[in-house]
Amino acid sequence: MPRQETINFEEQYKDATVFFSSFAFSNTGLIKSQTTLKIDTYSLMTVPWQFGMRRSVLLGFLSADEIGFFQRYKGGAASLTLAIQKPDAREPIKIFSRCQIAGLGQMKDREGVGMIVIDWKPLPPDLAEMLGNYLSLLDRLKVEQGDFKERMVQIGPETAKKLGYNNYAVLSKGGEKHKIALFSIGSTRLEFLMPAAAPDQKPGDKAAFEMYFLKYRFAVAGTIEASGRLPTGVQRCKASIEFSPELVHILEEYFYSRS
Numbered sequence: 001m002p003r004q005e006t007i008n009f010e011e012q013y014k015d016a017t018v019f020f021s022s023f024a025f026s027n028t029g030l031i032k033s034q035t036t037l038k039i040d041t042y043s044l045m046t047v048p049w050q051f052g053m054r055r056s057v058l059l060g061f062l063s064a065d066e067i068g069f070f071q072r073y074k075g076g077a078a079s080l081t082l083a084i085q086k087p088d089a090r091e092p093i094k095i096f097s098r099c100q101i102a103g104l105g106q107m108k109d110r111e112g113v114g115m116i117v118i119d120w121k122p123l124p125p126d127l128a129e130m131l132g133n134y135l136s137l138l139d140r141l142k143v144e145q146g147d148f149k150e151r152m153v154q155i156g157p158e159t160a161k162k163l164g165y166n167n168y169a170v171l172s173k174g175g176e177k178h179k180i181a182l183f184s185i186g187s188t189r190l191e192f193l194m195p196a197a198a199p200d201q202k203p204g205d206k207a208a209f210e211m212y213f214l215k216y217r218f219a220v221a222g223t224i225e226a227s228g229r230l231p232t233g234v235q236r237c238k239a240s241i242e243f244s245p246e247l248v249h250i251l252e253e254y255f256y257s258r259s
Contacts, residue, residue: 009132010053016135020048023216023246028134031092034083039073055119062114073101084130097124141248148187148251155183163254164214173207187248189240196233213250220244
């Protein structure tokens with residue numbers, strides 16, 4: 001990509017952050033297992049966690065003593081080697097970047113996992129292109145979430161197959177998990193059944209919905225909008241959900257394949 005276009009990406013998304021979920025790894029082509037940070041004479045295997053155009057955060061398996069040791073390099077120069085597998089390339093593209101150690105610390109509630117904050121010095125064009133293209137994808141999917149909001153897909157054997165839905169979903173709330181049966185799904189809401197023994201779901205209740213598809217396994221936050229018991233005792237519920245790039249991407253492919 002020409003340098004001018006990458007500069008435009010850097011300016012357009014200067015305050016944006018890419019959180020590296022499985023969806024992000026899949027759609028950027030970044031190879032998780034090939035990210036190496038070199039500090040002085042030490043090479044650390046790291047995992048991308050949050051990447052921005054100016055500052056990024058890596059995760060590494062580091063003890064408290066090791067984090068204390070590497071604190072001496074805060075403010076110092078380092079280098080990062082990454083690999084990106086583009087769809088049209090036979091071999092991964094290797095990216096070498098100079099950076100500066102902005103901070104190190106222990107990840108909260110994750111013993112043995114350290115967070116390493118780096119500033120790009122400067123951001124490599126190939127990396128700016130990767131981040132910019134992914135953030136553009138998210139922008140498009142957010143627009144399509146609104147475009148699809150009135151289009152619900154009724155879940156049956158045929159539609160589940162076309163969606164790649166594994167017929168497995170879970171509602172998580174208050175530390176408890178309950179299997180649910182989705183019977184209608186859209187970009188902004190879900191309709192589902194819960195077993196008779198499940199506790200009543202009340203309008204306004206917050207919950208997380210884990211959904212299992214062949215392409216992605218993901219969770220999305222939502223709010224119960226309505227619920228009621230059928231004569232059998234089974235609970236029928238409707239929930240609104242927040243933006244999920246995985247779900248909108250799946251629905252996009254499903255709707256466009258039928259047009």
